[in-house]
Amino acid sequence: MSMKEKVLEVRDLRVTFNTPLGPLAAVRGVDLDVYGGEMVAVVGESGSGKSVSFLAAMGLLPRTATVEGSVVLQGEQLVGAAPKKLRSVRGRLMSMIFQDPLSALNPVHKIGAQISEMLRAHQSMSEKAALARAVDLLEIVGIPQPGDRAQQYPHEFSGGMRQRVVIAMAIANSPKLLIADEPTTALDVTVQAQILEVIQRVQAQFGTAVVLITHDLGVVARVCERVNVMYAGRVVERANIMDVFDQPTHPYTRGLLASLPQTGVERLVPINGFPPNMLKPPSGCAFRPRCTHATDACGASLPELQPVGDSMSACIRAREVMAKA
Numbered sequence: 001m002s003m004k005e006k007v008l009e010v011r012d013l014r015v016t017f018n019t020p021l022g023p024l025a026a027v028r029g030v031d032l033d034v035y036g037g038e039m040v041a042v043v044g045e046s047g048s049g050k051s052v053s054f055l056a057a058m059g060l061l062p063r064t065a066t067v068e069g070s071v072v073l074q075g076e077q078l079v080g081a082a083p084k085k086l087r088s089v090r091g092r093l094m095s096m097i098f099q100d101p102l103s104a105l106n107p108v109h110k111i112g113a114q115i116s117e118m119l120r121a122h123q124s125m126s127e128k129a130a131l132a133r134a135v136d137l138l139e140i141v142g143i144p145q146p147g148d149r150a151q152q153y154p155h156e157f158s159g160g161m162r163q164r165v166v167i168a169m170a171i172a173n174s175p176k177l178l179i180a181d182e183p184t185t186a187l188d189v190t191v192q193a194q195i196l197e198v199i200q201r202v203q204a205q206f207g208t209a210v211v212l213i214t215h216d217l218g219v220v221a222r223v224c225e226r227v228n229v230m231y232a233g234r235v236v237e238r239a240n241i242m243d244v245f246d247q248p249t250h251p252y253t254r255g256l257l258a259s260l261p262q263t264g265v266e267r268l269v270p271i272n273g274f275p276p277n278m279l280k281p282p283s284g285c286a287f288r289p290r291c292t293h294a295t296d297a298c299g300a301s302l303p304e305l306q307p308v309g310d311s312m313s314a315c316i317r318a319r320e321v322m323a324k325a
């Protein structure tokens with residue numbers, strides 16, 4: 001697949017949860033593209049709507065969620081699609097891996113059987129062929145003695161090995177797109193690096209496009225070319241990773257960088273305060289209450305992404321903010 005081919009196109013995605021306290025606007029108009037074979041990052045604080053955006057795309061949100069807008073995966077509209085269609089898309093065209101690998105594995109089934117099942121759910125294959133392929137997949141994600149390991153149960157695997165198994169399941173049917181939602185947060189630092197390597201290897205070997213969801217701009221810097229920074233249910237900056245580090249255009253991005261150790265941007269002020277209550281988001285720019293650059297104009301309307309230099313920024317004061325750096 002060529003790098004320029006668009007795999008996923010998200011437009012004006014909105015997710016509202018019906019909660020006992022009223023409607024909670026978790027995702028408030030997200031636009032996002034993923035191109036064939038690329039690894040693109042989605043970063044932002046806890047609660048910014050990273051997971052919910054992609055759970056919405058996968059059709060995995062509870063009934064309390066109202067999803068609006070458009071998510072087109074390889075030409076197919078997923079918002080409002082029938083459950084049957086979504087089941088066929090999941091695992092085959094698009095897979096998601098989560099922070100906690102145990103939740104994705106069934107404790108009472110052998111590892112090999114679980115991967116085979118994933119294969120046979122989408123392809124007509126004999127049990128024997130599927131198990132052989134499962135062993136291949138375990139080898140691809142770096143499990144030693146994959147033949148023996150396929151006969152074991154999840155509790156016999158370490159955390160890092162379980163996450164490798166989850167990756168093997170996610171790529172079993174060669175999806176075009178892999179959503180990795182904080183795939184390394186539950187793991188220790190050394191294992192984190194290994195899991196990222198596995199994901200990179202899969203991306204390179206199979207041309208799988210990867211969306212890496214993370215809090216950690218340091219991780220992003222190592223593996224992604226493009227970054228979407230989310231705040232309060234919106235993308236507030238979209239840029240190449242180099243530009244994010246050299247010339248952040250949004251005060252929130254600058255704050256994220258400042259909270260990174262050893263970036264050489266100590267002069268930036270880390271972010272004070274808390275993310276907004278999404279039951280009552282502030283008018284205009286949601287970052288305004290925490291922003292040292294905010295003016296009255298920032299409260300007037302919800303800022304849209306605009307080109308600033310080579311980046312896209314949702315800050316109406318981006319040029320002033322950058323000039324003060």
Ligand SMILES: Nc1ncnc2c1ncn2[C@@H]1O[C@H](COP(=O)(O)OP(=O)(O)OP(=O)(O)O)[C@@H](O)[C@H]1O
Nearest residue numbers: 017019024026045046047048049050051052053278
């Ligand atoms: N099932 C749900 N019902 C109601 N509100 C929800 C539900 N799931 C998520 N939310 C809310 O939606 C908002 C976005 O949550 P989301 O899980 O997408 O955040 P996130 O950016 O992935 O954060 P984290 O980095 O902590 O994973 C939050 O305010 C959260 O409380």
Ligand SMILES: [Mg+2]
Nearest residue numbers: 050051052181
């Ligand atoms: Mg999340």
